[in-house]
Amino acid sequence: MRGFWRAFRRNRLALIGGVVVVVLVVLAVLAPGISPWDPNRPDVRKILDAPSRAHPLGTDQLGRDVLSRMLYGARVSLAVGFVSVGIATMIGLVLGSLAGYHGGTMDATVMRLVDLMLVFPRLFLLLAVLAFLRPSIWTIMTVIGLTGWMSVARLVRAEFLSLKEREFVIWSQSIGASAYRTIWRHILPNAIGPVLVAMTLGIPAAILTESGLSFLGLGVQPPHATWGNILNEGKDAIEIGWWLSAYPGLAILVTVLSYNLLGEGIRDALDPRLRQSVGRIVSRAR
Amino acid sequence: MSRGDLLRLSGLLLLIALAGCGGEADSAVDAPTAQGSSKPAYGDTYIEALQGNISGLIPNVLSDGPSFEVAQLIYNGLVKYDKDLNLVGELAESWQYSRDCLDLTFKLRRNVRWHDNRPFTAADVVFTYETMINPKTPTAYGGDFKAVESVEAVDPYTVHVHYKHPNAKALQSWSIWMLPKHLLESYAREGKLREAPQNRTNPVGTGAYLFKEWRPGEKVVLVANPDYFEGRPYVSRVVYRIIPSSATTFLELKAKGVDGAKLTALQFKRQTEYPAFRKAYTKYQYAANIYVYFGMNLRDPRFADRRVRQAFAHAINKRELIEGVRLGLAREATGPYKPGTWQYNPNVHQYPYDPARARDLLAAAGWNEKNADGILLKDGQPFKFDLLSAQGSDEGRKVAEIIQAALKDIGVQVEIRVIEWAALLKEYIKKRNFETVILAWGITPDPDQFDIWHSSKTSPDELNRIGYANPEVDDLLEKGRGTCVEADRKKYYDRLQEVLADDQPIVFLYFRDGLPVVSSRFRGIVPTPIGIQYNFNEWFVPLNLHRYTAG
């Protein structure tokens, strides 16, 4: 553990990334306390006001303060990142392990399930879910998670397939360790590396997906703000309301970069030997 | 280090953003002189931006706006509306309406030819009618002809229509596009009009423009019909470019890639006021035939109480709503008819913005306690409901958000749900599974709105979605459509508006303005309550201002 911290601390970029993520989370949590205006109250006298003292980030098309909406929106965007990727990773880990460890029919079934999910139009699933259930940030996160586990599953499965044949696993099995123990203690820690990479690319992708959903008019219900839907509203006012696109865009950029730097830093700081196995995993990853 | 790069990069991006918004340098293509000669000249091309793909070329079996817009130039009806909203003859030279409103006889123009040069005759009129009432034809407009008893071609240029009972919409219904019998008969009989080649590659009408080309998703090209019965149109080519994004359309306007388009409220009000734009384009504004409303499911006991509905009407500041949603570019609606039309009645119960009055009305209806969050209670139940809005409609969403805030002020909690249109229609509206909804109605120049307000029209596929039932209204609707004497109808519809205003079955919000813009080189445009395109065949560009000389 201490080795990890030492290695991590040495990576300045990763530290910056980590700090930024923490700052964003803190801002998001404190949003109700620090927002200068009610983020949801329209005020038609202030439609599309440029940034000013009173409204440092300007106002939107219904006269609402963009800074306040960005702060509240941070909660949603960050949560979307964490939760959807968390769900996707968990599903992927479980299914990938099962497939990789047991092989045979279990493997085939899981892989075909992967195929089905890849082929099925995700938009459709979203529409169906959103129409039936009360669309809330939770349903959206769940759907994004439910439709994004495939690459993690593949990565984990590949790792299993390769590691299964390595010495320490066979040794562990030969002394009678249960399958569960083998998986948990020996295989999974080695699989963490590529999974982490997938997560660091997945979190920003989830945030951008939420933004894309706003483009199609799906997503978090009005009047709640997310970076994605502020951005989307800004598209119709791109010339005279540049702040509606610039600030959420900037926020998303900063978040994406930070998560990535942080994730890569974590991965690099983990057992350096992992880099070798990660290399082989990556080359097997499908 | 990387943060520095990051900052620099974002600075660069912001710079690009700012560069874009600093008013427009006049792109040098042409600078039309203020006058130019006003002598009509033939030639030039008009390029219009369409917001959506057309779905076909036989409008009778379609229902989307873009298709109708294109069809307007290819087809004609027997009658059409002129700029004062009177019905005048198009393919019909004259007509006779019997006193009892049961017999309508049209005298058709002679020398009208279809685009394939065959003559237009009464047989085509009869054929079109038979197609519209044929149950196999997938059309939404067959209902207009239900009252017809028979249609007969007395001679090649005379058509006699006999009605079962007087029908006020009779004359208007004959503005339906006329279809060529000699080409479509076999398809119509099988109910396969949509599969006919005329729906896809070579429509044949009698209109001012001939069809040239349709590249799906890209463009539709029409060329002037030199034999058009009202005279050859001046503008020799029309190109409809399909551009889904309004932001892109606006940029195309600036870059002179399109000549005409519909502006959004924001573009109209705030992005087109600079000199170069005003010189290159002319902006028009007219009240469009669509009103937006706040609908309540009247089967819900809370909304069945008229005082609640009236309270909502008082709680919503319509001026502010219009300002917020349309930047002021709309007219307040007090009923289902547009101000400025003959049927409009201004003397109805008004609902000025008055939250205090709203609260009183709600209290009188039993909502006189509040819970800890300030929400009104009745029998212990908080006043809380869902407000549905269609996905894809930014306007609807904004209306919902403003109403949500307005109702919150009087102690009513509203949750907005944006639902994609197909699901909204089938699962919520048709199944009457909604509490409140933001929708819009498109109205016709004819005041008959039987299908929306009559108590018999409440089955799932019919339009009285809120479940309104008022016997006086039923009676007025029946009488209004049952006579063809305008003065009588005016009486009925005036009273209808009074009753509707008192009842507030829905809260009428506003009629939005149409905001078309056309390159200033086009002359002959006259803005009217039905828009600007009705006399397109009379538009022209002075010779020295022609931009496109090809084709």
Add this chain to the structure above:
Amino acid sequence: MLGYALRRLILAIPLLIGITFVSFLVIHLAPGEPVENQAGESSTQSDAKLRERLREIYGLDKPLHVQYWNWVTRLARLDFGRSFSPDARPVLQKIGERLPITLLLNIVELMIIVTLAIPIGVLSATRQYSTFDKITTVFVFVGFATPDFWLALMLMILFGVQLGWLPISGLRSPTWEYLAFWRQQWDFVAHLALPILVATFGGLAGFSRYMRQSMLEVVRQDYIQSARAKGLPERVVIGKHALRNALLPIVTVLGLSLPGLIGGSVIVESIFAIPGMGQLMVQAVFERDYPVIMGNLVIVATLTLVANLIADITYSLVDPRIRVAARRGRR
């Protein structure tokens, strides 16, 4: 090996049927039914009979398994049916007129991305944490995180409105028919320039990071050290030994992106007014145009299964351990 491939191919047919069946069910059970008017408003005209009539025409009044059976048997004859939208055109025709442009855009974009990503990845890896590495990291992530439509509109404003160098939207100028042949080609290319630029800028991140990652791993392998110890020049070490191995995962990822080539980005397409597969599919979903949705699904499913098969075979050819494990697992 051959047996494996053959077995997979034979399994593919029932698999395809299974995938399409499940998808068919889910799609038809989802709320909503094929609708016509997308405007969000309703005219004061309507006809309940029209709804009934359309349901009949579309066969929606029959039970689901019957509908599926009809669809699948027609599919076997390569008849994808007719679209439910009012133009009632054959599905294959609708897909066929949009597929080429989407394919063209995707393939060109992919080629550009791969051409750029490989050198970027290699150089970043060999100079890990250097200035070059940091700049390119930020650059590709800016590309990744920048919203497509924003970049598109900015570029349109810059190149289209202010500079006037490139056309803003669409595939061809309105006067294209009247241009000389070479001008026509140039016009077409000019129209594609901005969309490709936008797509490439966003897509560079994934591949270049992958390449960098892969290179980093390979470079730390023992055999690289031994190659260096043997005295081989760095250029050969990297360019020949390391690169060849590092490229392997890239090739695989390329193969697996095969099914994605027929999909378009609806955002880019609607901003640039390009009639591609993205818009077609999104519109089909919103209109519940089941035949078009299913048609596209079948094509994607087939491509996916083919791509998977190729990938699996390539793998087991490359890594004997996988082959052994697979065989053992199947016991």
